[in-house]
Amino acid sequence: MSSHSEQPSAEHLDRQARHVRLLGYGQPGVYRARTAKVTVVGAGGLGCPALQVLAASDVGELTIIDDDVVERSNLARQTLFRETDIGRPKVVAAMDALSRLRPEVTVLPRQVRLDAGNSEELLAWADVVIDTTDHWPTRFAVADACLALGVPLVWGSVVSWDGLLTVFAPGSGNPTLADLVDREQQLRAEAPNCATVGVFAPLVAEIGSAMAGEALRIVTGSGSPLVGVVRSWNGRTGRVRELPLAAQARATEQVPTANPNPNPNPNPNPNIRPEERILDVRPAAHPDLSINHKYTHLPLETIAEHVAQGRIELLPLDEPLVIACAQGPRARYAAELLAEAGAESVRTLPGGVPALTALFATPSSQALPTHAEEPR
Structure with missing residues (x-):
């Protein structure tokens, strides 16, 4: 050869x-x-x-x-x-x-x-x-x-x-x-x-x-x-x-918003604040999580569709959000879209869904069903 x-x-x-x-x-x-x-x-x-x-x-x-x-x-x-x-x-x-x-x-x-x-x-x-x-x-x-x-x-x-x-x-x-x-x-x-x-x-x-x-x-x-x-x-x-993609991984990534919402209440779990809703932005094919906290599974694709079509009333913008995905980039993109759409407060969860499932392993009556607009 x-x-x-x-x-x-x-x-x-x-x-x-x-x-x-x-x-x-x-x-x-x-x-x-x-x-x-x-x-x-x-x-x-x-x-x-x-x-x-x-x-x-x-x-x-x-x-x-x-x-x-x-x-x-x-x-x-x-x-x-x-x-x-x-x-x-x-x-x-x-x-x-x-x-x-x-x-x-x-x-x-x-x-x-x-x-x-x-x-x-x-x-x-x-x-x-x-x-x-x-x-x-x-x-x-x-x-x-x-x-x-x-x-x-x-x-x-x-x-x-x-x-x-x-x-x-x-x-x-x-x-x-x-x-x-x-x-x-x-x-x-x-x-x-x-x-x-x-x-x-x-x-x-x-x-x-x-x-x-x-x-x-x-x-x-x-x-x-x-x-x-x-x-x-x-x-x-x-x-x-x-x-x-930065050369040094950050422990927490904050997305600036017009109305930041600091955590006024102490919480034994430093990663999730009591007032925050967990927003799971993994693809629709992933199953919903059963966790003991306020939770919504809203795929990134659905968020992007609503923002692109001006249907921001379908997005949970009026409460603090912590965004979770499997790897990181989806969560960062979702946080940017929600911040641009006017979210009250939004940040990404360090460690993503793997960290989330370790923190909340028990079923919860507070877990909400998947967003009605989610394509299945």
Whole structure:
């Protein structure tokens, strides 16, 4: 197999003609892509479109790490695979598909489960790593290894109708995965995944391709990667929003409002004030929580719809709110929307729903039913 260290041939440049003509990319970008080594962890819904775009863009060497086999339920969103691939290792089926797309591509299949013990060895030679997995121990193993190795990490996630994308770059001043989510809580809690709550297939293809774009920008030096910013997709409405990600995780994040409401009463629970309503903004597919406090399950998508359509009378704006979600960005976005709509007082809950379920484990007659306008 070629090491792709030679200058691109005329045939190669002809295939990449639109990149050659692209201002800021050009022939130097084509050459850099051809000599790049990209490792994709996970050959699933996000990994398949990412690999397809990278191979078509003539990235020189692609390493695929995955220990799974193709199942029929994968075929709706894992676009490299066909019926005839069912039962085959994903890394082998993906390698064959990419070779048909571009015969000279160098694909290194690694049919192994990446973990904390082998992550640095598996990722050591990559110029950039793309993590498309949905397993938190694997995600943190990848993030830790990239941080130790000084390798840029393109990180994405899709569950149900919601997606996230960001880039973690080497450097002490840059955010890490631990700034996006709480490590201990994510490792302790059983997170929802595509098998339990489903996934919108077009959103997977969109974000997987976007992850490939981030990797290409990094290896070609042709643009600014998404460092310090989390891009959030709402697949139900097609809207995309970008949220800042700080390098130091805050214990509490306050959203300024016109009428802040300090806590006048002592409370044995420092995270929740007695007068606050807990607003659970996870997707509608998540079950309501049974907790001993004022509670409403109002998905972020519903909040965004009401704000966009001017139906703010359907939002609980006249009482203090504490917003909870599974990871963080949804809660921050919801808090911003509610503050802009005129909420009396709104803040996000440190630790999100995992912390909430630990605090309130008993059924409650005070728990309110899911908001009547919530789409089911």
